[in-house]
Amino acid sequence: MNFKSLRGMRDILPEEIRTWQFIEETAKKLLEIYNFKEIRTPILELSELFLRSIGEESDIVEKEMYLFEDKKGRKIALRPEGTASVVRAYIQNALFNHPFPQKFYYLGPMFRYERPQKGRYRQFHQIGVEVFGISTPSVEAELLCLLKDFFSILKIEGLSFEINSLGCKKCRPLYKENLNSYLKNKAPNLCSDCKRRLVKNPLRVLDCKVSECREALKDNPLIIDYLCEDCINHLENLKKELKILEIDYVINPKIVRGLDYYTGTVFEVTTNMLGSQNAVAAGGRYDELVQLLGGHPTPAAGFAIGMERLVEICKQTLILEPEKSLVYIAFAGRNEEKEAKRLVRLLRQKGIKTEAPYEYVSLKNQLKKADRLGVKWVLIVGEEELKKGKYRWKNMKESTEGEAGIEDILSMLEEIK
């Protein structure tokens, strides 16, 4: 029986991991500078949490969640995204008792049962951030600024920052009314999914990409024309802040987002480097979610970055620092093996990356191995040198060699630490 990884799930091998680690370390450093704190939440949650937050009508909940029952018959889901869990944790742990704003970041696997494609996997990873307790647009400005700084450190260019507002409790109903009457006329021309959405969640009809729907909705009313004064001011103030921070953006009234908890500002960051899976980060404000999940009314906003897509871009643009170089210990004969093992340990204790043969082979083969490993420094433990209390060193790149005591050797190796 040959086992293969599940569809849409993949192994990330050492070669690629270095890019992951670089991105993760870069993110953590920057997030700490922006005063975000890491939070780790479970991968499993009650499925109800996602039904309530993401929305029963969303594609994610409707057809993409990994669901199962545990031994007690509880309905469990593998998390399809991070925000719901963080909000749950925020409420459960009464984190609102700390001074506002509360700023969190997380990093980990998410699961959606989708048709896999490049840049779209069933297990994928997100770096996400959430800010609780502040309702001013400075939060969104800070989030967008963070994204811009992050991508700029990673030397990613050709990004587009797109922004929209979805309105609030006050203005959205009026818009929905207008939209509803507009959609009613168009109903016969809509796809079957949308006919159903029409009743339960008309906003999502705008998000439909089926061509017949797009055609029917060419001149649909846009939320951005129905915003109340507060929402208009919010958006205008955000624009001002973005100008101060010198962040280029475009207003895209078509952005709706696939998760129902968004209110007010939403945004997407897309790239021209990825083909059709081109969204590399997205987020927005969700001022009603905390209350919806049982907490005190708390304004909040956040975003998530897609790691796989970011890694894909960074593999093209980033030049990683070379790995720490390896020192190879060879020994001339079986009698020197013990001494070689002691030397390996000593070097490792000094923080030097060291490798040695696990069993005796000819010195020639040891050197051949060292060469194939691409090492620069080889230390040879041999009978004659040991008598003098020395080791033989060999610089494979420059083809030089000599004898030296351990202290001299350690200082020679300083350069590679």
Add this chain to the structure above:
RNA sequence: GCGGAUGUAGCUCAAAGGUUAGAGCACUGGACUGUGGCUCCAGGUGCUGCGGGUUCGAAUCCCGUCAUCCGCCCCA
């Protein structure tokens, strides 16, 4: 969930219905038991993704299935 393309060795690819499915690279060992790179030699249980069918004969043709990639959809 829909449409299309592709699946041969670790990798890149040959073999266009006819011996025992090959080559380069990579890998392992040897020639060379105290010195690597060059050279030469040797080393493959590849169920030709899997299962069925057609045929005297299938990597090759047909059907199914699984997987990957591309587009749709979805989204990060």
